[in-house]
Amino acid sequence: MIKAIRGTRDLLPPDTDLWNRVEATVRDLFARYSFHEIRTPVFEDTQLFSRSVGEDTDIVSKEMFTWEDRARAGSGGASDAGLTSGSGFGGGSAPGAGFADGTGYGGGRGQSLTLRPENTAGVVRAYIEHQLDKVGKLQKLYYIGPQFRRERPQKGRYRQFYQIGAEIIGPSSAGSESPARDAEVLEMLATLLDELGLRGWTLQLNSVGCAADRARYNQALRDALKPVVATMCADCQRRAETNPLRVLDCKVPEDQPIIENLPKISEYLDDACRENFAQVRAMLDAVGVPYTINERMVRGLDYYTRTTFEFTHGDLGAQSAVLGGGRYDGLSESLDGPKAPGIGFAIGEDRLILALQAEGITADAPLDAYIAPLGEGMNPHALKLASELRRAGVRADLGDGTFRLKKSFEAAEKAGAKYIVIVGGNEVQSETFTVKELGTGKQELVARANLAEYLRRSH
Ligand code: ATP
Ligand code: MG
Numbered sequence: 001m002i003k004a005i006r007g008t009r010d011l012l013p014p015d016t017d018l019w020n021r022v023e024a025t026v027r028d029l030f031a032r033y034s035f036h037e038i039r040t041p042v043f044e045d046t047q048l049f050s051r052s053v054g055e056d057t058d059i060v061s062k063e064m065f066t067w068e069d070r071a072r073a074g075s076g077g078a079s080d081a082g083l084t085s086g087s088g089f090g091g092g093s094a095p096g097a098g099f100a101d102g103t104g105y106g107g108g109r110g111q112s113l114t115l116r117p118e119n120t121a122g123v124v125r126a127y128i129e130h131q132l133d134k135v136g137k138l139q140k141l142y143y144i145g146p147q148f149r150r151e152r153p154q155k156g157r158y159r160q161f162y163q164i165g166a167e168i169i170g171p172s173s174a175g176s177e178s179p180a181r182d183a184e185v186l187e188m189l190a191t192l193l194d195e196l197g198l199r200g201w202t203l204q205l206n207s208v209g210c211a212a213d214r215a216r217y218n219q220a221l222r223d224a225l226k227p228v229v230a231t232m233c234a235d236c237q238r239r240a241e242t243n244p245l246r247v248l249d250c251k252v253p254e255d256q257p258i259i260e261n262l263p264k265i266s267e268y269l270d271d272a273c274r275e276n277f278a279q280v281r282a283m284l285d286a287v288g289v290p291y292t293i294n295e296r297m298v299r300g301l302d303y304y305t306r307t308t309f310e311f312t313h314g315d316l317g318a319q320s321a322v323l324g325g326g327r328y329d330g331l332s333e334s335l336d337g338p339k340a341p342g343i344g345f346a347i348g349e350d351r352l353i354l355a356l357q358a359e360g361i362t363a364d365a366p367l368d369a370y371i372a373p374l375g376e377g378m379n380p381h382a383l384k385l386a387s388e389l390r391r392a393g394v395r396a397d398l399g400d401g402t403f404r405l406k407k408s409f410e411a412a413e414k415a416g417a418k419y420i421v422i423v424g425g426n427e428v429q430s431e432t433f434t435v436k437e438l439g440t441g442k443q444e445l446v447a448r449a450n451l452a453e454y455l456r457r458s459h
Contacts, residue, residue, distance in 0.1 A: 007151070007159025017363035018353055023144055025195055026164050030142045033188050035166050038141040040122035042148075046112035052121040052331055054302025056243040063149040065115040065159075115148035118301070120328065120344055121335075123167050128337030138174045138181075142166035144349075155354070156319030162349035165325075169332070169342030176341040179276050182307045182327060183283035185343055189311060189323065190289045197361050198352075201322065204294040204310045205284075207277040208245075209269045211305065211330060217268040218244050228258050248298045264295045273306055280307055303328040307343065313351075315358035322355055323347035368395045368455045369435075370412030374424035376401035382423040385433075385448075392452035413438060419455055 004010055011019060027037075046066050053059050116122055123141055126132075132139050144164045151157050168185065170176040186203065193201050208214060221244035225232075229240045232247075232255045239246040250259060269277065284291055291309075299308045308326035316322070325345025332340035369389065373382035379401045386398045397415045399408050405422075412420040422434045431448040435455070446454045 005159070007153035009158060009160075014363070015353065017365055018356060018361075019349070021363040021365075022196060022349065022352060022356070023164070026142075026144070026192065029188070029192050029195060030166060033140070033184070035140040035142045038123055038126060038143055039145070040116075040119065040126050040143065042146065043113050043115050044122055044125065046114040048121050048125055048335070049114055049117060051334060052124065052301075052303050053118065054243070056239065056246055057300055057302055058249070059117045059149060059300065063151055064117050065148050065150055067113060068110045069113045070110045117149045118147055118346060119143050119145065119163060119165050120167060120301075120303075120331070120346070123165075123344075124169065124328075124331050124335060124337065124340070124342070127169055127340060128332060128335060132169075133171050133338045133340055136171070136174065138168055138170040138176055140166070140168050154319070156316055156348075156351045158350060163346040164349050164352075165344060165346035167342055167344035169340050169344075172339065172341055177329065179279040179307075180283065182280045182343055183287070185325070185345065186280075186284060186291075186309065187287050187289055189345065189347075193311065196352075196356060197359070198313070198356055199359060200314045200355070201311050202314075203289065203291040204297050204312060205281070205291040206265065206294055206297045206308050207269060207273060207280075207306050208265060208298050208304055208308050208326070209273045209306065213265075213268050213270055213273055214245065214305075217263070217265055220263045220268065221245065221247065224262050232258060243302070245298050246300075248296050249300055259296070265298070266295055276306055299324055299326055303331040303334070305329045309345070313355040313358075316351055316355055319351060321348065322351050365395070367397055367415055367417040369419045369421050370397045370399060370408070370415055370417035371421050371423060372399040372403070372405070372408035372412065373401035374405065374422060378423050378425070378428070381428045385421070385423055385451075388448075389452050389455065392456075394452050394455045396455075409438075421451070421455075 030037075046064070049064060050060050055061065123143065127139060142165065145162065146160050147163050148160055150159060153159060166185070166188075168176065168181050175181065186205075190203065209217065222240065225236075225240040225244060225247065229237055232240070233250065233252040236247050236250050236252070236255055239250075247255075248259060248262070250256075266274075281291075294310075297308060297310055298304070299310070304326040306327040306329065308324075310321045310324045312320040313322050314320070323345055325343070327341070327343040329341040331342065332338060371382050371386045371389070373379050382398060382401070386396050389396050397412075397417060399411055403411065409420060417438060420436050420438060422436075427433045432445050433448065433451060434443060435446050435451070436443045444454075
């Protein structure tokens with residue numbers, strides 16, 4: 001039997017009803033905040049991620065699905081390379097195809113491609129490629145789609161998972177740098193979680209400052225780590241050299257006491273960043289969005305500046321972050337684009353669904369009616385009635401005239417219908433239908449003209 005690949009999963013009803021409810025709520029809310037959808041490709045040039053997310057991050061250093069692609073034209077039966085994170089590819093027997101230089105960037109033949117591990121980099125690439133800065137206004141873009149990371153699968157952590165994200169990005173003259181945008185995004189997220197009915201969330205807030213602050217902070221971390229790093233995990237020893245900020249991401253329990261005592265980022269913010277963060281907090285206070293300052297929350301991607309945040313949920317165990325985001329003022333320039341400050345977030349949709357389910361929230365979309373034809377000859381009449389009702393907004397299931405009445409009742413019960421509507425010769429003739437409420441057994445005769453309204457009363 002062929003099974004779904006480890007770390008991927010099939011989403012099935014009734015869960016998908018909840019996924020759809022979340023996505024419908026999200027689309028409706030984003031429209032009210034004047035966001036518009038963007039859809040970017042599922043795979044991109046590998047460099048897009050190594051240059052934006054950062055070489056030393058977990059995502060780029062160990063979690064990406066990367067492969068060498070090559071022009072297929074005239075490939076002469078050479079086999080494609082599989083998904084490897086290494087370099088080079090097999091085959092190469094095609095006339096003139098040969099090997100690329102092993103990295104896939106040279107030679108014009110091979111190219112290193114990667115399944116997107118996140119979507120902000122793709123959005124910023126599209127912003128640059130389509131010169132969206134020329135529009136002169138803020139771009140408010142959102143996406144919903146699958147992302148891919150080669151992680152150890154566990155509850156709330158998958159190799160194909162889904163993110164719902166949004167970005168506000170644009171030239172500074174359009175107000176993209178304003179702390180008002182940070183506060184607006186955070187208020188929007190709080191409203192979204194409220195509208196979905198989720199209660200047990202906490203907003204963890206921090207500022208990681210600007211590039212200059214972080215350089216000074218990194219140096220302070222390096223100094224503080226020097227005497228103790230030898231006792232820490234191998235990842236921390238490497239990070240302490242290459243990117244000390246990443247030490248704060250460490251999840252190894254034995255390292256935590258050391259990390260607790262490291263210098264705090266707040267002591268290294270310059271006046272402008274300090275003032276910026278104070279303004280964001282003041283606006284959140286004004287609008288009544290509660291938050292907790294968490295100075296260790298530096299986020300696992302290198303491109304963040306100033307405001308960073310996560311919303312966590314108490315019922316998710318080790319994978320407690322439902323969403324994460326922050327400001328990324330230098331990201332566009334690092335991808336050779338124009339200056340385009342921005343702020344965004346990504347909701348882990350899989351984890352959001354788990355959190356909703358943990359709070360007992362389901363998508364309520366009960367079936368209004370089961371239409372039961374009495375005898376095969378009644379099938380066309382039943383179809384016609386079902387068509388009328390469905391066009392009038394009734395959620396209806398249609399039975400089969402070969403079913404005996406008892407079987408129709410059982411089928412209606414199984415389908416979760418509120419009412420069963422019997423379609424026999426007399427009913428069609430008299431334009432009046434017997435409607436039975438399955439829960440109570442209550443039965444009524446309803447005229448065809450009133451039937452849709454009668455059945456829709458349940459919602
Ligand atoms: P974590 O610390 O849990 O690994 P992260 O910092 O790597 O999260 P981000 O890159 O910030 O995650 O992505 C934003 C959100 O996407 C996370 O808060 C989480 O809800 C979700 N997410 C990230 N990785 C996965 C995954 N492998 N499976 C399911 N959801 C994920
Ligand atoms: Mg991660």
